[in-house]
Amino acid sequence: MKQFISFVIKESRHILRDKRTMLILFGMPVVLMLIFGFAITTDVRNVRTIVVTSQMNPQIQAAVERLAASEYFTITTTVPTPKDAELLIRNQKADLAIVFSKDHAIQFIVDGADPNMAQQWTNYATGVMMNMQGTLVNSKMLYNPQMRSAYNFVPAIMGMLLMLVCAMMTSISIVREKERGTMEVLLVSPIRPLMIIIAKAVPYLVLAFAILITILLMARFVLDVPLQGSLVWIFVVSTIYILLALSLGLLISNIATSQLMALLISAMVLLMPIVMLSGMLFPIESMPTILQWLSAIVPPRYYIEAMRKLMIMGVGIQEVTREITVLTGMTLFLLAVSLKKFKTRLE
Amino acid sequence: MMIMHLIHKEFLQIRRNGFLPRLIIMFPIMIMCIMPWVMNQEVKNIRVDVVDNDRSTRSRQLVHSIEASNYFIFCGQKPTYQAALNDIETSKADIILVIPQHYSRNLTQGRQPQVLIAANAVNGTKGSIGSAYLSQIVTPAAATIQSKVDTLFLYNKHVNYKVYMIPALFAILLMLMTGFLPALNIVGEKEKGTIEQINVTPVSKWSFILAKLIPYWLIALFLITICLLLSWLIYGITCQGNLLLVYLLAMLLALFFSSLGLIISIYSDTMQQAIFVMWFFVVCMLLLSGLFTPTRSMPDLAYLTTYVNPMHYFIDAIRTVFIRGGNFQSIAHQVLALLCISSLMGIWAVKSYKKNN
Numbered sequence: 001m002k003q004f005i006s007f008v009i010k011e012s013r014h015i016l017r018d019k020r021t022m023l024i025l026f027g028m029p030v031v032l033m034l035i036f037g038f039a040i041t042t043d044v045r046n047v048r049t050i051v052v053t054s055q056m057n058p059q060i061q062a063a064v065e066r067l068a069a070s071e072y073f074t075i076t077t078t079v080p081t082p083k084d085a086e087l088l089i090r091n092q093k094a095d096l097a098i099v100f101s102k103d104h105a106i107q108f109i110v111d112g113a114d115p116n117m118a119q120q121w122t123n124y125a126t127g128v129m130m131n132m133q134g135t136l137v138n139s140k141m142l143y144n145p146q147m148r149s150a151y152n153f154v155p156a157i158m159g160m161l162l163m164l165v166c167a168m169m170t171s172i173s174i175v176r177e178k179e180r181g182t183m184e185v186l187l188v189s190p191i192r193p194l195m196i197i198i199a200k201a202v203p204y205l206v207l208a209f210a211i212l213i214t215i216l217l218m219a220r221f222v223l224d225v226p227l228q229g230s231l232v233w234i235f236v237v238s239t240i241y242i243l244l245a246l247s248l249g250l251l252i253s254n255i256a257t258s259q260l261m262a263l264l265i266s267a268m269v270l271l272m273p274i275v276m277l278s279g280m281l282f283p284i285e286s287m288p289t290i291l292q293w294l295s296a297i298v299p300p301r302y303y304i305e306a307m308r309k310l311m312i313m314g315v316g317i318q319e320v321t322r323e324i325t326v327l328t329g330m331t332l333f334l335l336a337v338s339l340k341k342f343k344t345r346l347e
Numbered sequence: 348m349m350i351m352h353l354i355h356k357e358f359l360q361i362r363r364n365g366f367l368p369r370l371i372i373m374f375p376i377m378i379m380c381i382m383p384w385v386m387n388q389e390v391k392n393i394r395v396d397v398v399d400n401d402r403s404t405r406s407r408q409l410v411h412s413i414e415a416s417n418y419f420i421f422c423g424q425k426p427t428y429q430a431a432l433n434d435i436e437t438s439k440a441d442i443i444l445v446i447p448q449h450y451s452r453n454l455t456q457g458r459q460p461q462v463l464i465a466a467n468a469v470n471g472t473k474g475s476i477g478s479a480y481l482s483q484i485v486t487p488a489a490a491t492i493q494s495k496v497d498t499l500f501l502y503n504k505h506v507n508y509k510v511y512m513i514p515a516l517f518a519i520l521l522m523l524m525t526g527f528l529p530a531l532n533i534v535g536e537k538e539k540g541t542i543e544q545i546n547v548t549p550v551s552k553w554s555f556i557l558a559k560l561i562p563y564w565l566i567a568l569f570l571i572t573i574c575l576l577l578s579w580l581i582y583g584i585t586c587q588g589n590l591l592l593v594y595l596l597a598m599l600l601a602l603f604f605s606s607l608g609l610i611i612s613i614y615s616d617t618m619q620q621a622i623f624v625m626w627f628f629v630v631c632m633l634l635l636s637g638l639f640t641p642t643r644s645m646p647d648l649a650y651l652t653t654y655v656n657p658m659h660y661f662i663d664a665i666r667t668v669f670i671r672g673g674n675f676q677s678i679a680h681q682v683l684a685l686l687c688i689s690s691l692m693g694i695w696a697v698k699s700y701k702k703n704n
Contacts, residue, residue: 020615024623031627035634039649042472046643089501091677092667095643105497112500113670114511116388116476117641122498123479138461139478141468142435152470172619259538259618260531261366267527267622268374276385281639283473286387305438312469315436 003191007199014173015203021169025207029161029215036153037223044072044120050085050097051078052109060100063129067098070128085109096121098129143228143313150223155307156280158215159300162208162238163245163274168266170204170249175262194342197253201246208242219311228314237310237320240327241303247334248299254341274300302326349550353558361562367528375520375570379577386512388639390476394422396431396440403451409485413444418480428463435467442466442477444485502587502670513578514665515638517571517597518658522633524570525563525601527625529608532559534621546702556697560605567601568594587672593665596678599685600661606692613699632658660684 016022051064056078067073076094079085085097089111099107108125110118144151174197177183186196216234219225227234248270256262275281277295284295295301306323309315361367395413399406414421422440425431434440445463453460464481468474503510536542545555571594578584586593608625615621635649636642636658642650653659664681667673675682 018617018620020620021623024620024627028627028630031631032634035631035649039635039645039652040640041644042640043644048643086501090667090671090673092663092671092673108498110498110500111671112503112506113666114641115500115503115506115508116390116472118500118503118506119476120479138463139482140463140465141471141474141478142432142465144468144471144474151468169619176617176619260364260535263531263618263622264366264370268370272378276382282385282388283390283470285392286389288384291381291384308469309436309438313436313467319437 004195004199007191007196008202011173011200012203012206015207025165025211026214029157029211030218032157032161033150033154033215033218033223036157037150040153042117042120044117044124047073047096047121047124048076048094049073049125050076050088050094052080052082052085052097052099053078054080054102059104063098063100067125067128070124072124073128082107082109096125098125150219150225151312152308153280154215154219154223154225155304155311156278158212158238158307159241159278159280159304160271160274161211161215162242163248163270163300165208165211166204166242166245167249167252167270168263169207170201170246171252171256171262171266172259173204174200174250174253175256175259178257179259194339197250197342201250204249205242205246208245212238212242225311226314227311229310230317233317233320234307234310237303237306237324237327240324240331241299244299244327244331244334247331247338251334251338251341254338273298277301278304280304299327299330350554350558353550353554354561357558357562371524371566371569375524375573376577378516378520379574380581382516383509383512383582386515387508388472389508390473390480391418393419393442393473393477393480394440395419395481396422396434396443397424398426398428398431398443398445399424400448401446401450405451405454406446409444409446412484413481416480416484418477428465432465435465440467441473442481444481502672509582510584510670511666513582513584514669515662517574517593517665518600518636518638518661519633520570520574521567521597521600522604522629522658525567526604526608526629527622528566529559529563529605530612530615530621530625531618533609533612534615534618537616538618552697552700552702556609556700559609560602560693560696563605564598564601567597571597586669588668588674592668592675592678595682596661596664596668596685599682599689600657603657603685603689603692606689606696609696610692610699613696632656635659636662638662655688657685657688660688 049067051060053060064075068075073096077088079088079097082097082099085094085099086109088094089097089109095111097109099109101107106129108122110122112118177186187193189196191199212235216227220227249266252262252265252270256265273294277284277287277291277298278301279295280300284292284301287295302323306320306327309320361371397410397413399410410421410424413419419442422434425434428443428445431440431443431445435443443463443465445465447460447462450460450462462485464478464485466474466478466481500506533542536545575586575590575593607628611624611628612621615624635645635652636656637653638658642653642659645653660681664678664685667677667681671677
């Protein structure tokens with residue numbers, strides 16, 4: 001046992017001596033939270049609008065003033081013909097043009113490059129123009145009344161960073177020792193080879209928990225993301241996920257022969273599918289069926305779903321049993337495979 | 348003359364590394380084939396639960412129009428709001444529509460009965476767009492207004508999300524290939540020890556750095572060509588503007604990222620450090636560039652950062668050329684900015700390399 005502890009201490013010293021990586025590891029969640037919390041939003045603001053009309057009359061003037069008064073639109077200029085408006089939009093001097101023609105028909109010419117935003121712009125513009133009195137609809141946004149995008153992203157950031165730290169850093173650390181030749185020195189020591197590898201994983205486990213706590217604290221106090229669910233279950237599910245990521249790291253370190261390879265495998269095979277297919281940035285329901293099946297074997301997808309339910313929706317543990325079972329199953333499978341492939345000798 | 352030999356050496360090293368050439372060819376192809384299908388932020392297939400307290404012909408018509416709509420999947424009718432809320436909690440539904448009692452009677456009498464739309468807004472965009480679509484179906488007045496107002500979606504008549512995302516993919520691929528590979532280059536040599544051998548030769552700093560940068564520019568050219576080809580072959584989406592402008596922008600961005608990679612590489616001692624620092628910069632630049640979310644929606648403080656973010660200029664410019672068919676005049680401003688920032692980076696890369704520590 002004492003041998004094991006001394007190995008763990010050795011590994012921790014290695015990690016702590018690399019100040020730059022530590023800085024990035026703790027700085028990254030902070031910066032990401034700040035960006036997602038404050039900079040990234042899909043709110044409708046500052047929509048540059050052009051008014052197209054060959055002559056001004058009081059009705060058009062009134063409509064233009066209504067638009068200018070609303071906080072969504074900024075009237076940039078008035079042009080006589082739709083062609084001029086199209087040119088301005090093409091040169092990115094404006095986003096939307098409203099054409100008032102003689103027979104009181106109104107046409108919107110909108111930059112359709114970003115379909116979602118274009119739809120939102122026309123929806124808002126229609127609303128302002130028509131000045132609808134009294135609505136037949138009462139809209140309620142559940143769990144996230146202000147529609148803050150932070151709520152959606154915090155679980156995603158957790159999933160990505162924990163996978164990054166545990167899988168990528170663990171595998172690189174093990175492969176680096178093999179490359180440098182210091183692995184031989186470790187293997188001839190009296191400790192069992194498997195214990196060496198586990199001793200390497202333990203500091204990264206602790207690091208992962210530290211990062212998890214940082215993210216949760218920042219989310220709660222800086223971004224005001226409510227932690228509705230029980231903290232205990234959040235930690236339990238996160239522990240399962242961290243163990244899964246660590247076993248993935250071990251597996252990669254068995255396969256890779258050089259640091260570059262370990263890095264590229266974790267980056268391309270792990271991180272790319274995670275970012276694309278886990279439902280982090282792009283909704284899974286909008287993907288074609290094949291990709292939806294592919295996303296079923298991406299572990300972060302279940303973790304991010306479980307975290308969204310636990311943290312934002314505040315549901316009980318019964319709702320996430322499916323995700324927990326899948327995650328546990330994957331962890332056991334990966335552990336079994338990596339232990340089987342583990343080579344006691346260097347060749 | 349020396350520089351030709353150095354470039355030759357770089358290419359030989361890339362070729363001999365078994366993994367890299369395959370990566371350079373397969374990765375862009377894989378990304379171009381899969382990503383446009385994935386990068387779809389379209390709001391579709393929203394599951395609706397209806398709580399119908401009225402059960403009149405009018406309310407049943409409403410339910411039928413929801414069933415008929417392409418955006419919604421009718422999930423079921425529930426007896427109470429609580430039961431429907433339960434569905435949202437267990438992820439069986441995304442949005443609830445509650446029709447109040449006497450809905451039909453109040454409508455005919457000219458009063459304005461309110462329906463309740465409760466949307467799961469954990470994903471804010473999905474919640475707001477979903478409830479907007481549902482409101483349009485519910486409000487007959489809005490429907491007639493929509494037909495009075497004509498909307499023309501420029502450049503994207505079929506409202507296809509792929510058109511918006513494919514230029515973004517160019518940016519991401521360029522960033523990954525010409526950013527990470529140079530970052531690993533010099534650090535790899537430092538770790539192996541071969542950097543000392545180059546340091547004792549009379550090779551000048553300029554030739555050394557240029558020789559390291561040029562292969563990645565050529566890779567960038569190759570990358571863009573493949574992407575344009577694939578975009579035309581698989582999705583039928585072609586560049587509306589001048590292709591030469593696309594190449595110009597790509598080369599400027601490649602210059603920036605390869606210089607950034609080299610600078611990070613020069614300042615790092617291990618591969619792990621280089622990768623993490625690069626990853627950090629890449630993620631920040633990507634998120635703040637207007638690729639996924641519009642820069643106009645940013646608060647003013649965050650908007651200031653877009654002035655020094657080359658990704659932002661690149662994304663704006665390439666979308667203008669590719670989707671909107673702009674010419675050089677439309678993107679002159681962005682080209683100038685990219686030129687300044689990239690050359691600054693290049694000069695920094697050369698100046699920061701020290702042959703003796």
